[in-house]
Amino acid sequence: MKKSIFIPFLLLVMLISMSITAQELSPYILVGESPNTLDETEQKVTNALKASGFEILGQYNPENNQTLKVIVYSRKDLQQISLKVKDRGALAAALKVGLKADGPGTTISYLNPEYLFQAYLRDSYDSHRVGLIKVSSDVKATLAPLGNINTGFGGAMTAQDLREYHYKIMMPYFTDPVELKEFSSFEEGVKTIENNLKSQKGATRMVYSLKFSDEKVAVFGIAFLDEEKGEKQFLPVIGEDHLAAMPYEIILEDKKATMLHGRYRLALHWPELTMGTFMKIRSTPGDFKDAFEALCE
Numbered sequence: 279m280k281k282s283i284f285i286p287f288l289l290l291v292m293l294i295s296m297s298i299t300a301q302e303l304s305p306y307i308l309v310g311e312s313p314n315t316l317d318e319t320e321q322k323v324t325n326a327l328k329a330s331g332f333e334i335l336g337q338y339n340p341e342n343n344q345t346l347k348v349i350v351y352s353r354k355d356l357q358q359i360s361l362k363v364k365d366r367g368a369l370a371a372a373l374k375v376g377l378k379a380d381g382p383g384t385t386i387s388y389l390n391p392e393y394l395f396q397a398y399l400r401d402s403y404d405s406h407r408v409g410l411i412k413v414s415s416d417v418k419a420t421l422a423p424l425g426n427i428n429t430g431f432g433g434a435m436t437a438q439d440l441r442e443y444h445y446k447i448m449m450p451y452f453t454d455p456v457e458l459k460e461f462s463s464f465e466e467g468v469k470t471i472e473n474n475l476k477s478q479k480g481a482t483r484m485v486y487s488l489k490f491s492d493e494k495v496a497v498f499g500i501a502f503l504d505e506e507k508g509e510k511q512f513l514p515v516i517g518e519d520h521l522a523a524m525p526y527e528i529i530l531e532d533k534k535a536t537m538l539h540g541r542y543r544l545a546l547h548w549p550e551l552t553m554g555t556f557m558k559i560r561s562t563p564g565d566f567k568d569a570f571e572a573l574c575e
Contacts, residue, residue, distance in 0.1 A: 301436070302434035302435060302436055303390060303392050303393045303396065303430070303434060303435060303436070303437065303440065304390055304393065304430025304431055304432055304433060304434050305389065305390055305393045305430075305432040305433060305520070305523075305546075305547060305549060306376075306387050306388065306389060306390055306430065306431050306432040306519075306520060306522060307387060307388050307390050307418075307421075307428060307429070307430055307431075308385070308386075308387050308425075308427050308428070308429055308430075308431050309386040309387060309388065309421050309422065309424050309425035309427060309428055310385075310386060310424070310425020310426045310427040310428065311380065311383050311384070311385055311386075311425065311427075312383055312384045312385075312386055312424065312425065313382070313383045314383065314384060315379070315382075315384065316344075316345065316347055316377055316378075316379045316384045318384075319377055319384040319386060319424075320337070320347055320349065320377060322424060323349055323375055323377070323386065323421070323424065324349060326420050326421065326423075326424065327349075327351050327375075327420060327421075329420075330416055330417075330419070330420040331353055331416075332351045332352065332353045332416075332417075332420070333351060333352055333353060333354075334349065334350070334351050335350040335351060335352055335372060335485075335486035335487075335488065335499070336350045336484075336485040336486030336499065337349045337350065337485070338483070338485045338501050338525065340501070340509050340513060340518075340521050340524050340525075341503070341508075341509045341510040341513055341514075342503055342510070343510075344379075345378065345379040346376075346377070346378055346379075346518060346521050347376075347377040347378075348374055348375070348376055348377075348485070348521055348522060348524055348525065349374065349375040349377070350372050350373070350374050350485060350486045350499055350525075351372075351373055351374070351375070352371050352372055352373060352488065353413065353416075355409055355412070355413065356370070356371050356373075356409075356410075356413045357371045357488065357490075359406045359409050359410060360399070361490060361493050361495060362402070362405075362406065363398075363399050363402040364531075365453065366398070366452070366455065366529050366531070366536070366538070367398065367399055367402065368488065368490070368495050368497050368529060368531075369398050369497060369527055369529055369538070370394055370395055370398040370399055371488055371497065372486065372488065372497060372499060372527070373388070373389060373391055373394070373417065374388065374389045374522040374523075374524070375387070375388045375389075375421070375522060376388065376389075376519075376520075376521040376522035378518065378519070378521065386421070386424055386425055387431075387519070387521075387522055388417070388421055388522055389522040389523065389547075390430065391410075391413055391414040391417050392410075392414050392437075393435075393440065395410050395414070396437040396440040396441055397440040397441070397443055397452065397546055398452065400441040400452065401441060403437075403441075431519075432519070432520055432548070432549065432550065433548075433549035433550040434549075435549060440546075443542075443546055444542065444545075445541060445542070445545035445546075445551075445556075446553070449541050449542065449545070450539040450541055450542045451542060452538065452542060454539055454542065455536040455537060455538055455539060456536060456537050456538075456539050456540075456567050456570075457534065457535075457536050458528065458535040458536055458537060458567075458570055458571050458573075458574045459534075459535050459571070459574035459575070460533050460534050460535075461530075461533045461534075461535070461574075462533065463533060464491075464494040464496075464530065464532055464533060466533075467496070467530045467533060467535055467574070468489065468496050468530065470573075470574060470575075471496075471498055471528060471530065471535070471573050471574060472484070472487070472498075474572070474573045474574075474575075475498065475500065475573060479572060479573060480502075480504065480568075480569045480572050480573070481502065481503045481504035481505070481508060481569075482500050482501060482502055482503070482569060482573060483500070483501040483503060484498060484499070484500060484501075485499040485500065485501050485525045486498075486499040486525075487499070494531065494532045495529070495530065495531050495532075496529070496530040497527055497528070497529050497530075498527060498528045498529075498530075499525040499526070499527050500525050500526055500527065500528060500570070500573070501524075501525050502525075502526065502565075502566060502569055504565075504569070507561070507562075507565040507569070508565070508569075509524065511559075511562070511565075512544075512559040512562045515555065515558050515559055516544070516548050516551055516555060516556075516558075516559060517548060520547055520548055523544075523547035523548070526543065526566055526570075528570050528573065528574075535574050537566070537567070537570050539563065540562060540563025540564070540566050540567065541563050544556075544559070544562065544563065
């Protein structure tokens with residue numbers, strides 16, 4: 279009996295995954311407009327995620343703007359899959375919801391898990407598609423009832439395009455990270471980065487961390503709140519509707535700390551960005567690099 283049920287399920291997963299590979303994926307899903315305040319909506323979103331087995335890793339106000347809120351969440355099954363992808367796969371373990379106060383209500387959106395998985399896990403996605411589709415389906419089932427729109431926005435790319443993504447010719451790929459520092463040990467790296475974030479060095483603040491001591495992998499989600507070089511400088515220019523792209527991350531794998539190149543990560547999360555608009559924030563990738571290098575010293 280169990281076998282007869284399991285086979286149709288596998289066929290369904292195969293059909294879904296083939297559809298995902300062929301269809302275009304948007305980076306964000308607009309859930310809709312909640313009539314509640316931002317704080318009330320945050321509580322509803324948090325409760326819904328927890329009820330579906332997700333863990334809330336952290337939350338913060340991008341730009342220090344009290345009308346914006348990002349909730350970062352994860353789940354054990356996603357973490358286990360992400361850790362199996364050795365080249366910065368753990369970056370895919372943190373998912374995000376964006377809330378934006380809009381008049382008396384609040385707009386709810388979230389980073390599309392499938393978009394992130396295809397970009398960050400690339401061809402390794404295929405080895406873990408059953409588990410990843412389960413995570414994506416659970417996220418949709420959890421958040422969709424909170425709104426009445428539930429449609430993609432922010433651009434669209436196929437899975438294959440995401441796996442090979444770079445913004446323009448001569449621009450970096452996922453596999454071209456910025457190397458920040460090589461420490462004497464994993465433990466030293468964790469201690470250094472955490473201490474610097476605790477002291478809010480360079481107007482930074484830790485939003486969340488995921489630490490896996492056995493695998494010697496750690497991810498730090500970092501708010502960059504410098505008034506002249508941080509989120510307040512670039513988010514209003516390229517689009518606050520994409521706030522679920524934030525926060526930016528440092529990943530520590532064994533002794534080596536890296537970050538995704540700004541010209542890759544920002545473009546991936548704002549795929550409709552024109553070159554003209556990109557040039558308005560041309561200093562931003564370097565500003566992040568300088569700030570994150572300082573956190574490793």
